[in-house]
Amino acid sequence: xxxxxxxxxxxxxxxxxxxxxxxxxxxxxxxxxxxxxxxxxxxxxxxxxxxxxxxxxxx
Amino acid sequence: xxxxxxxxxxxxxxxxxxxxxxxxxxxxxxxxxxxxxxxxxxxxxxxxxxxxxxxxxxxxxxxxxxxxxxxxxxxxxxxxxxxxxxxxxxxxxxxxxxxxxxxxxxxxxxxxxxxxxxxxxxxxxxxxxxxxxxxxxxxxxxxxxxxxxxxxxxxxxxxxxxxxxxxxxxxxxxxxxxxxxxxxxxxxxxxxxxxxxxxxxxxxxxxxxxxxxxxxxxxxxxxxxxxxxxxxxxxxxxxxxxxxxxxxxxxxxxxxxxxxxxxxxxxxxxxxxxxxxxxxxxxxxxxxxxxxxxxxxxxxxxxxxxxxxxxxxxxxxxxxxxxxxxxxxxxxxxxxxxxxxxxxxxxxxxxxxxxxxxxxxxxxxxxxxxxxxxxxxxxxxxxxxxxxxxxxxxxxxxxxxxxxxxxxxxxxxxxxxxxxxxxxxxxxxxxxxxxxxxxxxxxxxxxxxxxxxxxxxxxxxxxxxxxxxxxxxxxxxxxxxxxxxxxxxxxxxxxxxxxx
Numbered sequence: 001x002x003x004x005x006x007x008x009x010x011x012x013x014x015x016x017x018x019x020x021x022x023x024x025x026x027x028x029x030x031x032x033x034x035x036x037x038x039x040x041x042x043x044x045x046x047x048x049x050x051x052x053x054x055x056x057x058x059x
Numbered sequence: 060x061x062x063x064x065x066x067x068x069x070x071x072x073x074x075x076x077x078x079x080x081x082x083x084x085x086x087x088x089x090x091x092x093x094x095x096x097x098x099x100x101x102x103x104x105x106x107x108x109x110x111x112x113x114x115x116x117x118x119x120x121x122x123x124x125x126x127x128x129x130x131x132x133x134x135x136x137x138x139x140x141x142x143x144x145x146x147x148x149x150x151x152x153x154x155x156x157x158x159x160x161x162x163x164x165x166x167x168x169x170x171x172x173x174x175x176x177x178x179x180x181x182x183x184x185x186x187x188x189x190x191x192x193x194x195x196x197x198x199x200x201x202x203x204x205x206x207x208x209x210x211x212x213x214x215x216x217x218x219x220x221x222x223x224x225x226x227x228x229x230x231x232x233x234x235x236x237x238x239x240x241x242x243x244x245x246x247x248x249x250x251x252x253x254x255x256x257x258x259x260x261x262x263x264x265x266x267x268x269x270x271x272x273x274x275x276x277x278x279x280x281x282x283x284x285x286x287x288x289x290x291x292x293x294x295x296x297x298x299x300x301x302x303x304x305x306x307x308x309x310x311x312x313x314x315x316x317x318x319x320x321x322x323x324x325x326x327x328x329x330x331x332x333x334x335x336x337x338x339x340x341x342x343x344x345x346x347x348x349x350x351x352x353x354x355x356x357x358x359x360x361x362x363x364x365x366x367x368x369x370x371x372x373x374x375x376x377x378x379x380x381x382x383x384x385x386x387x388x389x390x391x392x393x394x395x396x397x398x399x400x401x402x403x404x405x406x407x408x409x410x411x412x413x414x415x416x417x418x419x420x421x422x423x424x425x426x427x428x429x430x431x432x433x434x435x436x437x438x439x440x441x442x443x444x445x446x447x448x449x450x451x452x453x454x455x456x457x458x459x460x461x462x463x464x465x466x467x468x469x470x471x472x473x474x475x476x477x478x479x480x481x482x483x484x485x486x487x488x489x490x491x492x493x494x495x496x497x498x499x500x501x502x503x504x505x506x507x508x509x510x511x512x513x514x515x516x517x518x519x520x521x522x523x524x525x526x527x528x529x530x531x532x533x534x535x536x537x538x539x540x541x542x543x544x545x546x547x548x549x550x551x552x553x554x555x556x557x558x559x
Contacts, residue, residue, distance in 0.1 A: 003559050004151075004559040007150065007151070007559045008151075011147050011148075014144060014147070018137070018141055018144075019296065019299075019300075022133075022134075022137055022286075022287050023287055023288075023296055026286070027286055027287065027288075028286070029285075029286065030278070030282035030283060030285045030286050031278050031282070031285055032274050032277075032278065032285060034133075034285055034286060035133045035134075035136075035137065035285065035286060035287055036133045036136060036285060039133070039136050039137045039140050040136075040140075040345070042140070042144075043140040043143060043144060043341060044341075046143075046144040046147060047143075047144075047337050047341060049147075050146065050147055050150055050333065050337060051334060051337075053150045053559055054150055054153075054329075054330055054333050054334070055330060055334075056557045057154065057326050057329065057330055057556055057557060057558055058326060058555075058556050058557050059325060059326045059327070059556070
């Protein structure tokens with residue numbers, strides 16, 4: 001798999017997780033350690049993966 | 060001195076400083092479209108990141124999103140963070156826009172589409188789409204300012220006065236030095252936005268007994284707001300997708316944002332723009348949501364959730380000075396978005412409609428004058444829309460749905476952008492048909508309030524628009540020579556630059 005295809009698949013995985021976890025896994029956890037924490041961690045993972053990709057850009 | 064007088068003084072100081080920065084930027088202005096609308100493509104990384112942040116984040120954040128968090132809880136956090144992660148698309152598209160912009164001299168994203176599809180009609184149709192749908196989005200920003208100033212002054216400042224001040228500032232700062240005055244004032248405003256938001260958050264948390272106390276008290280008092288669906292089923296998956304989908308593609312669909320992809324001076328500046336925005340966006344989102352949740356603890360029974368922030372700023376524990384700083388931070392957020400939209404719309408009008416269709420022989424000077432002329436016209440249209448919206452109430456006229464509805468319409472250009480960069484077979488007719496049909500679907504659903512199968516207008520619009528784009532493209536002739544040259548050039552440069 002090329003780097004580009006991998007990045008698209010990774011993005012797709014993030015989107016699926018964005019729906020599956022808050023609604024189907026954490027729906028019965030009415031605490032900050034539930035959907036709130038998930039979305040914070042999910043975002044940090046997405047941001048780190050973006051940094052990994054764009055920090056390789058060269059002039 | 061009354062609260063109203065202090066509010067006007069604070070606004071006055073902000074205006075004076077903003078004008079000083081805008082006029083300082085004017086000293087660097089050259090001539091021509093690229094210079095006025097793109098800062099001659101020589102904007103540094105830090106300023107690029109700050110102007111991208113200030114343009115993207117608006118009154119919606121600390122008024123609309125805080126209100127949405129207040130009323131619907133954690134779903135609002137997911138909604139906004141999903142938007143932020145939509146910037147993943149920029150990992151693919153930012154270098155493509157930037158490289159193509161430099162090689163072919165594009166001024167607007169529609170200019171790129173028109174050239175890639177070898178059809179001025181594509182640029183013009185996409186331009187009209189932006190002109191139609193960015194008006195309610197601008198109006199939402201203006202309305203945010205009006206509500207805030209009115210709320211903070213206890214009604215002493217009428218909503219319309221706040222709307223008017225913001226409109227005049229947006230016109231002035233976009234006219235003084237084009238992108239340069241906007242980028243510089245945006246940078247100043249981004250700093251004001253972040254500092255004021257942090258200061259007030261610290262105060263709110265302190266009032267609630269510290270972060271730990273806030274977390275445990277909130278879990279006890281409002282546990283239902285920490286799951287989805289919550290708030291009486293408000294965050295169903297349909298609503299989440301309906302609101303989030305347009306925002307996920309925001310960096311592509313909104314021309315005032317994607318036009319920023321043309322401005323960094325170097326690859327290093329591009330990296331700084333991406334990184335800076337991500338950090339800013341993450342912090343600002345968390346702060347806005349915590350503002351909303353904090354307001355739920357402090358003033359739990361508000362009828363209009365959009366008043367959560369203004370009401371909180373008027374509470375006794377918030378000093379007058381800090382409330383004014385926070386108010387200026389929100390005003391800055393709104394103005395920095397509106398003036399960027401106005402500048403982009405003026406460039407779109409000039410390049411893609413006036414020179415692209417109405418007067419193809421126009422000189423660059425005529426084109427520039429035409430672009431500058433449209434700024435106050437669009438501003439006045441947005442002002443009237445905001446004024447009308449201010450007299451309504453209920454979910455349909457809350458700031459968040461209003462903004463999301465606008466983005467749903469702009470979403471219709473996304474298949475054409477994907478096609479331009481990733482599909483040689485994409486055609487001009489496919490692009491035009493998809494934008495027109497998609498926009499009609501969105502407008503019809505928006506006006507009638509219909510949600511077939513429970514799905515929102517943006518979802519249906521994007522689905523129909525994508526099908527039409529593919530089907531019509533397959534039935535019509537693609538500009539093969541241009542596609543090969545355009546995509547071949549990009550492929551070579553992307554490989555060399557280690558892009559994905």
